[in-house]
Amino acid sequence: MTEITALKRGLDILDMFSAEQRVVGISEIATRLAIHKSSASRLAATLASSGYLVAASAGNYALGPRLAALGSLAAARQDLTAVVTPFLKDLVEVTGETGHLAVLDGTIAKTVQVVDGWHTVRMHSWVGKLSPAHCSSMGKALLAGLSDAELDELYPDEALPVRTDHTITTREQLRHELTKLRRTGSCLDYEELEVGLRCVAAPVFSPDGTVDASISISGPAQRLTRDRMQFLARLVRWHAWRASLARGVLAVPPGWPAPLAEEPPAPDWAVRSEARHS
Known part of the structure; x- marks a missing residue:
């Protein structure tokens, strides 16, 4: 996976969240991006390590504080x-x-x-x-x-x-x-x-x-x-x-x-x- 592809997929993950969907799971990420679950897990973990996502429960993520800070700016x-x-x-x-x-x-x-x-x-x-x-x-x-x-x-x-x-x-x-x-x-x-x-x-x-x-x-x-x-x-x-x-x-x-x-x-x-x- 190239850096540009990884970045695009990371942004696609963030776009999955909405007012109606506050939590997104690894399985859904893998399905919507047409990638293996292990790849989806790594992408989500990378976003979480930078504060863009937080673990809501096992295998599920919510938007993280870094996005809130950028939104405030x-x-x-x-x-x-x-x-x-x-x-x-x-x-x-x-x-x-x-x-x-x-x-x-x-x-x-x-x-x-x-x-x-x-x-x-x-x-x-x-x-x-x-x-x-x-x-x-x-x-x-x-x-x-x-x-x-x-x-x-x-x-x-x-x-x-x-x-x-x-x-x-x-x-x-x-x-x-x-x-x-x-x-x-x-x-x-x-x-x-x-x-x-x-x-x-x-x-x-x-x-x-x-x-x-x-x-x-x-x-x-x-x-x-x-x-x-x-x-x-x-x-x-x-x-x-x-x-x-x-x-x-x-x-x-x-x-x-x-x-x-x-x-x-x-x-x-x-x-x-x-x-x-x-």
């Missing part, structure tokens, strides 16, 4: 997008800028949701986009949830890759930026990732108090002036906190600023015309 990611997206849409609606939801994957900020802005001139993005975390606002918002030791593990070298003349170039500069971020609750990107592109981000907290996601808005530097970005930072913080509350967060984790007491006003320069809105 998949559900958590799905729930993250489902819960946060409405608040990201609200943020985009009030600002007109393109919105992102991102998670951290090593030193990369991975976009898992995009809501297009409604300005005629706007950033165009896509789900699955990968950005270096140290030079993107959404990435730095994610990195701010790490300890110093975790940050050093991700960035063992002092020098950091450079994307533009505005990119943070050292780990010490990054550490300083993350300290500031934890003090203010938001992060600004002044063309660090791409010339002409500016972004504002804030962390989204999980119920266990960690930062496992961030939301951001991005737009052209001509429109997102420094004063406007400071204004928008409060709006991004507000919507990120609303998303955190919707995920079951009860209080801001230690080391982060208290949430804003009330919703900030909408920017007076982001007004959607009737023609554009229709």
Whole structure:
């Protein structure tokens, strides 16, 4: 039996389980896969040794805890997008800028949701986009949830890759930026990732108090002036906190600023015309 064949048969065994059939026996596995009972027994034992099955009784198996753990991971990611997206849409609606939801994957900020802005001139993005975390606002918002030791593990070298003349170039500069971020609750990107592109981000907290996601808005530097970005930072913080509350967060984790007491006003320069809105 080749490794690919064994893998396929192992997956076929898992597919035999359903809400109506919680336990599957060796004899049934052998019959449905058209293999000898000894082969079926070895396949089931291998799955059990890895936690995908557990012995229910002699010759019978039920689904194991490893599958439950993987299912929880998949559900958590799905729930993250489902819960946060409405608040990201609200943020985009009030600002007109393109919105992102991102998670951290090593030193990369991975976009898992995009809501297009409604300005005629706007950033165009896509789900699955990968950005270096140290030079993107959404990435730095994610990195701010790490300890110093975790940050050093991700960035063992002092020098950091450079994307533009505005990119943070050292780990010490990054550490300083993350300290500031934890003090203010938001992060600004002044063309660090791409010339002409500016972004504002804030962390989204999980119920266990960690930062496992961030939301951001991005737009052209001509429109997102420094004063406007400071204004928008409060709006991004507000919507990120609303998303955190919707995920079951009860209080801001230690080391982060208290949430804003009330919703900030909408920017007076982001007004959607009737023609554009229709």
